[in-house]
Amino acid sequence: MTQIHEAGHAANAPSGAPDPGQSLLEVSNLSVRFASVRAVDNVGFSVKRGETLGLVGESGSGKSTAGRAILQITPPTAGSVRFDGVEIAGMPEKQMRPYRRRMQMIFQDPRSSLDSKMRVSQIIGEPLEIHHIGTRAERRERVAELLQLVGLNPTVGVRYPHQFSGGQAQRIAIARALALDPDFLVADEPISALDVSIQAQVVNLLLEIKQTMKLSMIFIAHDLAVVRYISDKIAVMYLGKIVELADKTAFYANPLHPYSQALLSAVPVPDPKRERTRSRVVLSGDMPNPDNPPSGCRFHTRCPLRTMKDNPAICAEEEPLLTGESSGHAVACHFAER
Numbered sequence: 001m002t003q004i005h006e007a008g009h010a011a012n013a014p015s016g017a018p019d020p021g022q023s024l025l026e027v028s029n030l031s032v033r034f035a036s037v038r039a040v041d042n043v044g045f046s047v048k049r050g051e052t053l054g055l056v057g058e059s060g061s062g063k064s065t066a067g068r069a070i071l072q073i074t075p076p077t078a079g080s081v082r083f084d085g086v087e088i089a090g091m092p093e094k095q096m097r098p099y100r101r102r103m104q105m106i107f108q109d110p111r112s113s114l115d116s117k118m119r120v121s122q123i124i125g126e127p128l129e130i131h132h133i134g135t136r137a138e139r140r141e142r143v144a145e146l147l148q149l150v151g152l153n154p155t156v157g158v159r160y161p162h163q164f165s166g167g168q169a170q171r172i173a174i175a176r177a178l179a180l181d182p183d184f185l186v187a188d189e190p191i192s193a194l195d196v197s198i199q200a201q202v203v204n205l206l207l208e209i210k211q212t213m214k215l216s217m218i219f220i221a222h223d224l225a226v227v228r229y230i231s232d233k234i235a236v237m238y239l240g241k242i243v244e245l246a247d248k249t250a251f252y253a254n255p256l257h258p259y260s261q262a263l264l265s266a267v268p269v270p271d272p273k274r275e276r277t278r279s280r281v282v283l284s285g286d287m288p289n290p291d292n293p294p295s296g297c298r299f300h301t302r303c304p305l306r307t308m309k310d311n312p313a314i315c316a317e318e319e320p321l322l323t324g325e326s327s328g329h330a331v332a333c334h335f336a337e338r
């Protein structure tokens, strides 16, 4: 890919010494409160360069708020977000500017995230203009290149967003997010508004881009089937908390938290014989009111494991800590068996 004016990321923002094993993103004790709702409550994880974290949980569990707080779109109430070794939580906007270039977001609904009055070439080129990158001719060339990168013909740049299908519109949104050659993406349910038939194409595109551009990514989804393919690590959220955090292989081989097991058991297995015989964990009831979450373990009111253990008091009294991170498989449950 052509670099315009500046060579790589070194010019984009102050950068620590390059260390391939080092985490690009380190989130710790991150919390976001909206009045009495603890939308994100003491959340922590890290994402290495080139790594994708799949962030999963039911509606209202705090996934989008976490993503937005990491990108400093929603100010965190507390906690630390270190990007490339630098604390960006609470950083003044002016200082944040170079980091904004390096961290981009892709939203669920491409149609509402693209300005309907702008031509596609303007939409994709706008971040370059805002950051005064390149001459007009160079920007035009870069836009054509980005359209190609996302599998669209550069000639479509003259059209408007409504002239595209949902899948094509999401490709345009992805091209825009990549315009500044970021090194970190938050993709917030980027395929859930798309037809099932084209979801795989867009996931494949993101996977390809992640590999060629060595991007780090947080991929947010409701469903554990979607993130399996693209993620290296999985974090499961419930009512603002991470209840399980593990490397992908370990997670899918042996999900430890009863909530993760329930989410996974909703995912059909491709093998019809196993699909017929596998056991399912069904959750009772709806997600509790986030305004007034259950005491102790927030999941205890719906927990099938607790029922099997004759409803021990500790679950309602004591909050289980997320432990075991050093082993690559952390879980927050008093009774999960490792």
Ligand SMILES: Nc1ncnc2c1ncn2[C@@H]1O[C@H](COP(=O)(O)OP(=O)(O)OP(=O)(O)O)[C@@H](O)[C@H]1O
Pocket (backbone or CB within 6 Å): 034, 037, 038, 039, 057, 058, 059, 060, 061, 062, 063, 064, 065, 066, 222, 290
């Ligand atoms: N701007 C806001 N003001 C007040 N409350 C908010 C705001 N944004 C989110 N919330 C609340 O914070 C909690 C987490 O919301 P969030 O949108 O992060 O969840 P989510 O996991 O992304 O859900 P979904 O899967 O539906 O997108 C919810 O209880 C929500 O109502």
Ligand SMILES: [Mg+2]
Pocket (backbone or CB within 6 Å): 063, 064, 065, 188
């Ligand atoms: Mg959301």
